[in-house]
Each structure stands twice: as structure tokens, then as C-alpha cells.
Amino acid sequence: MADLHFELVTPERLVRSEDVYMVVVPGVEGEFGAMAGHAPVMTVLKDGAVKVYKTAGSQPESINVSGGFAEVNDAGLTVLAESAEG
Template sequence: MATFSFELVSPERVLFSGDVTSVVVPAAEGDMTVLAHHAPFMSALRSGVVTVNGAKRLFVRGGFVDVGAGGLTLLAEQAVAVEEIDAGRVTADLKDVEEDLRDAKSDEARARLAEKAEGLKAMLAALRH
């Protein structure tokens, strides 16, 4: 099977860089599978799991997808290997965010907190699959 270059970058580090045969990406329009010679494409990322070669699973939240002649690049606001997610910490963070959401005084604060809560829920869902 043909390979292509894939790189997943977060503000903290490069989580993955190498040649792959397939990557499933949680694009804003829905999950998409990228294979070698994929048509050029750009999209926003939604919170979810990136699956590399059908095995390696990486959780991403926010950012952009770019498929071009050079391969696939994901620029994620947050990215972590699924096996590194601490369910207890995420659950506690979600509880705190939901409390803050109930107490939020402005629409802007509610929107920001609701987005953060959705990202944390997606992270917990990644652990169950």
C-alpha cells in the first residue's frame, strides 16, 4: 500500500511525524480517511480521535487539517495520545467547567465554557472506544 507523509503538531510538541498508509481525521465536516494521493483539502478540526494506520490513536481538539502534495498536516490546539489521558483528571476538570458554566454571567463566557465542556466530553468518549 502506498504511503504519504503525516505530521501532527500541537503548540507543545510534534506528536507524530512520519510516513503512513492511512489517517482518519475528525474534520469539521465529519470523519475523513486520508490515503496516499488524496485530493488537496483544508478543514477545521473538531474534537475527536485521529487514527493512524488503523492502530495509533491520538486525541485532538481544535485546529486545522491540510492535505496537499506534501502529505497531511494537522495543526491542533491540543493533542495527546489517547493512552496518556487521565480519566480522573478529565472528569474533575469537566465537573469544574460545568459548575463554572452554571455560574457564567455573560453569553461569551457561557459559549467559551460550553466549548471547553464539549472538548472534555469528547476526550472521555475517546477513552471508551
């Protein structure tokens, strides 16, 4: 299965732009994992950790974000956050 294109952008810079297996995003109405082919969603995020799984079954890399929102569309997952560190 093709990988999910994941982009994490803050006003200061483009933090991540890479192809990954899965990303778990802390939406305001619950966390959800986005993989390639996910249905289009747009959600506001809670402040918390975005977990990036590079490959299936690998240890997640977590990035703390605050004040963000996420959009999943055909092109992949885009997380826009006011600040990100991790």
C-alpha cells in the first residue's frame, strides 16, 4: 500500500514533509489515525502529540503541536499548527 504524504507546517517553517505509514492526530473529537486513502476530513486539533509511524509497527515519533488543525485530502495529511516541537 502506498504511503501517506504527511506535512506539518508552522508559520515559521515547514517542519515535516515526508511519506509515512500512519499518523495519529489528536482531533478535538478524539484521536484518529490517518493512513493512505483516508476519507477527506478536516478537524481542529487539541494541543497534544502528533504521532508519526514511519513504517508499520515501528516506534512512533511524537511531535507536540498546539493551536492547529488537520486536513486530510487526496494529496495526504496536512497539519497546520501554530507551534510544533519534538
